Amino acid sequence: MDERPRRRFSLGSIGPAIIVASVVLGPGSIVTNSRVGWQFGYDMVWVLAGAILLLIAATALSTRLGVFLDGTLCEELARRAGRPLAVLAGVSLFLVATCFQFGNNLGILYAIEPLLPGGRLQSGWLAAGLLLAMNGVVIGVLLGFRQLYRPVERLMKVLVGVMIIGFAANLLFARPSVIGILSGLLPRLPGEAAETLLPRVVENPDGGVAVIDHLWPLQGLIGTTLSIGGAFYQSYLVRQKGWTREHLDQGLVDSVAGISTLGLMSLMIMITAASVLHGNPDVTALGSAADVALQLRPLFGVLATALFCLGIFGGAASSFLVNAMIGGTVLSDGIGKGGSIDGRWPKVFTVVALVFGMAVAIAARTANLGTGDLIVFAQAITVLGNPLLAGCMLWLATRPDLRAARAVPRWMLALTWVAFIVVTLLSVRTGYRIAAEFVGP
Numbered sequence: 001m002d003e004r005p006r007r008r009f010s011l012g013s014i015g016p017a018i019i020v021a022s023v024v025l026g027p028g029s030i031v032t033n034s035r036v037g038w039q040f041g042y043d044m045v046w047v048l049a050g051a052i053l054l055l056i057a058a059t060a061l062s063t064r065l066g067v068f069l070d071g072t073l074c075e076e077l078a079r080r081a082g083r084p085l086a087v088l089a090g091v092s093l094f095l096v097a098t099c100f101q102f103g104n105n106l107g108i109l110y111a112i113e114p115l116l117p118g119g120r121l122q123s124g125w126l127a128a129g130l131l132l133a134m135n136g137v138v139i140g141v142l143l144g145f146r147q148l149y150r151p152v153e154r155l156m157k158v159l160v161g162v163m164i165i166g167f168a169a170n171l172l173f174a175r176p177s178v179i180g181i182l183s184g185l186l187p188r189l190p191g192e193a194a195e196t197l198l199p200r201v202v203e204n205p206d207g208g209v210a211v212i213d214h215l216w217p218l219q220g221l222i223g224t225t226l227s228i229g230g231a232f233y234q235s236y237l238v239r240q241k242g243w244t245r246e247h248l249d250q251g252l253v254d255s256v257a258g259i260s261t262l263g264l265m266s267l268m269i270m271i272t273a274a275s276v277l278h279g280n281p282d283v284t285a286l287g288s289a290a291d292v293a294l295q296l297r298p299l300f301g302v303l304a305t306a307l308f309c310l311g312i313f314g315g316a317a318s319s320f321l322v323n324a325m326i327g328g329t330v331l332s333d334g335i336g337k338g339g340s341i342d343g344r345w346p347k348v349f350t351v352v353a354l355v356f357g358m359a360v361a362i363a364a365r366t367a368n369l370g371t372g373d374l375i376v377f378a379q380a381i382t383v384l385g386n387p388l389l390a391g392c393m394l395w396l397a398t399r400p401d402l403r404a405a406r407a408v409p410r411w412m413l414a415l416t417w418v419a420f421i422v423v424t425l426l427s428v429r430t431g432y433r434i435a436a437e438f439v440g441p
Contacts, residue, residue: 015153016237017258020230022156026319027107027289029224033266034292036221037273045184051225052263057415058231060255066235067243068407073235074333090334092385093229097327101357105131107316111309114293124366135358138321148341149240159318166311167268173300174275201436228386233326324353386423
């Protein structure tokens with residue numbers, strides 16, 4: 001019988017999963033949740049709820065690994081399975097984080113532009129200056145603090161609060177249907193999406209190709225919500241917070257509370273779009289978070305748009321540092337240079353991710369550089385990365401010493417296995433889609 005001492009839970013002890021939630025709900029998630037609500041109304045609430053449930057389990061599993069294992073996840077992978085596997089995990093997560101960092105840079109602009117005349121910064125160099133200033137401040141904070149965890153946790157809690165205020169205000173303006181939301185919990189697929197499980201590539205009259213994939217918005221919703229990279233990093237966060245086996249109860253509550261907060265914010269965004277944009281013939285596309293805010297402006301007015309932009313800013317700013325920090329820390333740990341966010345090499349690689357994301361974003365705005373190839377590359381890396389990271393966590397969780405210590409409850413393992421299957425299937429679909437686009441019909 002387990003006789004580990006338990007610590008009393010307090011709200012102040014919540015933190016690691018809030019950081020995970022803050023990085024998951026970035027500009028891409030805001031757009032994806034809005035787009036699903038716009039296209040499908042309330043019908044896909046069940047998909048979001050399922051993804052959140054699986055992420056809670058994966059995050060809770062990572063918490064257990066963080067307090068039960070002697071070393072970090074990559075240290076344990078290197079010791080038990082060999083350094084190449086740890087390097088592969090670190091490199092894949094770093095590449096994904098770095099490639100998508102430019103989206104967090106653009107998200108800062110998306111939060112400002114809907115409030116400007118014309119809805120856009122007219123000068124590309126002014127946009128570049130704003131991004132340079134933002135990255136300069138973040139890098140200064142990164143290098144200026146000797147111990148990063150506590151200030152990062154406090155900042156993420158503030159930014160999550162900002163997001164909740166911004167998105168909740170718009171939800172009140174939208175006056176959603178409670179019955180519609182509840183009916184959306186019943187699993188079903190829209191008719192067109194149910195017709196085919198794989199994307200179809202067809203030829204255009206101009207000789208190009210087009211991809212028809214009715215499930216792509218739902219895949220994007222699951223992919224941006226069920227963040228295996230974020231769950232993987234949870235184990236590093238609990239070690240930085242100083243949790244031990246005495247904090248297991250707190251760790252579970254932290255996972256449930258933090259990821260449920262993510263689910264709540266995502267749900268508010270989705271049902272706001274479902275309430276006011278679904279079926280609206282004037283809405284033809286939602287390409288960015290700024291597009292979502294601009295579509296809400298004629299319906300709710302300037303105040304509500306400003307509050308929604310506040311939520312966008314919170315999402316972009318929270319993802320800004322933590323996304324780069326995840327990639328930098330895990331890469332450093334994977335190659336054997338240390339897995340503490342206060343260490344030299346994690347900070348060096350985090351700065352590399354920040355600078356790369358800023359450079360791509362500035363090039364995109366000043367020189368109209370396309371980022372499509374970068375997104376495709378990041379998607380291709382994700383094809384490998386998500387199943388790899390989930391598989392690594394499950395492999396470590398089922399080692400004989402952890403089984404003997406009863407470190408992981410069966411329900412947690414079972415749900416994480418489901419998450420592993422889901423991200424593997426999504427990776428297969430993504431790989432098929434990328435290959436189909438290059439090979440053609």
